[in-house]
Amino acid sequence: MIRYDLALIGFGGVNRALAELIAERGDGLAAELGFALRVVAITDLRAGSLVRTEGAGIDLAPLLATAPGELDFSGLDGGSPEPRNEWVIRDVPADIVAEATFTNPVDGEPALSHVRWALEAGKSVCTTNKGPVALAGRALKRLAAERGAAFEFEGAVLSGTPVLRTAERMFDGLRISGVEGIMNGTSNYILGRLEAGLGLADAVREAQLLGYAEADPTADIEGHDVRLKVMIMANEVLGADLRQEDVSCEGITAIGARDIEEAAAAGLRWKLVGSAVRRPDGTVAARVAPAALPADHPLAGISGATNAVAFHTDLLGTVTVSGPGAGRTETAYALLSDIIAIHRRHLTGAETAPVRRTREETVRG
Ligand SMILES: NC(=O)c1ccc[n+]([C@@H]2O[C@H](COP(=O)([O-])OP(=O)(O)OC[C@H]3O[C@@H](n4cnc5c(N)ncnc54)[C@H](O)[C@@H]3O)[C@@H](O)[C@H]2O)c1
Numbered sequence: 001m002i003r004y005d006l007a008l009i010g011f012g013g014v015n016r017a018l019a020e021l022i023a024e025r026g027d028g029l030a031a032e033l034g035f036a037l038r039v040v041a042i043t044d045l046r047a048g049s050l051v052r053t054e055g056a057g058i059d060l061a062p063l064l065a066t067a068p069g070e071l072d073f074s075g076l077d078g079g080s081p082e083p084r085n086e087w088v089i090r091d092v093p094a095d096i097v098a099e100a101t102f103t104n105p106v107d108g109e110p111a112l113s114h115v116r117w118a119l120e121a122g123k124s125v126c127t128t129n130k131g132p133v134a135l136a137g138r139a140l141k142r143l144a145a146e147r148g149a150a151f152e153f154e155g156a157v158l159s160g161t162p163v164l165r166t167a168e169r170m171f172d173g174l175r176i177s178g179v180e181g182i183m184n185g186t187s188n189y190i191l192g193r194l195e196a197g198l199g200l201a202d203a204v205r206e207a208q209l210l211g212y213a214e215a216d217p218t219a220d221i222e223g224h225d226v227r228l229k230v231m232i233m234a235n236e237v238l239g240a241d242l243r244q245e246d247v248s249c250e251g252i253t254a255i256g257a258r259d260i261e262e263a264a265a266a267g268l269r270w271k272l273v274g275s276a277v278r279r280p281d282g283t284v285a286a287r288v289a290p291a292a293l294p295a296d297h298p299l300a301g302i303s304g305a306t307n308a309v310a311f312h313t314d315l316l317g318t319v320t321v322s323g324p325g326a327g328r329t330e331t332a333y334a335l336l337s338d339i340i341a342i343h344r345r346h347l348t349g350a351e352t353a354p355v356r357r358t359r360e361e362t363v364r365g
């Protein structure tokens with residue numbers, strides 16, 4: 001059985017949920033998927049670092065039994081109070097680095113460095129962090145190719161709903177003229193709660209408790225999170241190379257109770273819509289803005305943390321993919337789907353350097 005050793009960078013909602021999946025379903029997944037997962041390192045800004053490369057690796061059960069705010073690796077065997085990210089990422093033997101620290105919508109750091117260090121060390125990366133993908137995706141993919149490593153980021157758009165992989169693998173032979181969608185679970189959830197009569201602050205708090213919101217929810221409600229996702233969609237699906245300044249951005253904070261009531265009376269629903277459209281000259285125009293949509297619009301019925309992306313194609317017309325846009329477990333599934341993609345690359349011969357090392361050093365059976 002092939003085994004992949006994982007280093008988890010950031011141990012908040014998403015990577016903790018990945019650890020839960022591994023702890024609770026690891027054996028079943030191994031039987032079904034043909035590979036085992038072992039966590040050998042975890043770093044977190046608040047808890048520190050924990051490294052255990054021998055035996056079964058890190059025993060996840062006691063970590064998962066501890067409340068997130070109370071985790072402290074410093075007293076544990078292999079633990080340190082510092083999140084020794086660079087050392088862990090570059091030097092601790094691991095096959096795949098799962099990056100799930102805060103998204104920084106301004107310059108992508110420090111996650112961008114985390115991803116770069118891993119790829120430079122020939123380790124594959126899976127991430128749900130939008131910053132590195134939106135702001136440096138092209139360079140990071142090139143680096144990954146140079147080092148024979150994989151760079152997978154399905155969860156950067158629509159959480160575990162496979163919107164990027166659908167576009168990459170299922171649309172061969174189609175011309176895509178544009179994409180538009182509801183790409184932020186928090187703001188969509190909040191808009192629904194405003195429709196139900198709640199105030200903005202209370203609705204934001206609910207979204208935080210449910211694990212949908214960014215560490216700083218300003219990114220959700222001001223549209224910056226959607227701007228990163230629109231950039232990723234435009235760059236990945238339409239072959240663009242957009243910068244933040246290319247995407248105009250307006251969030252939902254100017255939508256008041258009166259706007260909601262007036263829209264409802266007219267049979268409309270406010271939605272935060274991100275879009276990227278190919279112009280006749282081949283360039284791509286992209287924006288993020290709220291829109292009051294009529295009930296028969298395909299995006300009007302998308303509620304709560306559910307998101308949807310509509311692809312406008314020549315031969316199929318509009319194809320819409322809808323599913324969870326946020327949530328800890330849903331996003332951890334995105335990381336698992338990335339790991340599965342890395343495994344399949346390995347099986348089909350597009351072998352990555354870290355997998356080769358795994359086979360020589362750590363693979364049994
Ligand atoms: N939660 C979701 O629904 C969701 C969905 C899609 C994408 N994402 C993205 O996934 C990432 C993780 O999301 P989350 O919900 O787990 O966030 P979170 O805030 O719950 O967890 C982030 C963790 O990273 C740690 N961290 C921050 N900076 C660090 C650093 N420099 N070194 C080590 N640890 C660091 C924090 O201490 C925290 O525990 C974010 O980038 C987010 O945008 C989240």
Ligand SMILES: N[C@@H](CCO)C(=O)O
Pocket residue numbers: 156158159183184185186187212213214220225325326327
């Ligand atoms: N905060 C983001 C997480 C998913 O990227 C959202 O609500 O959509």
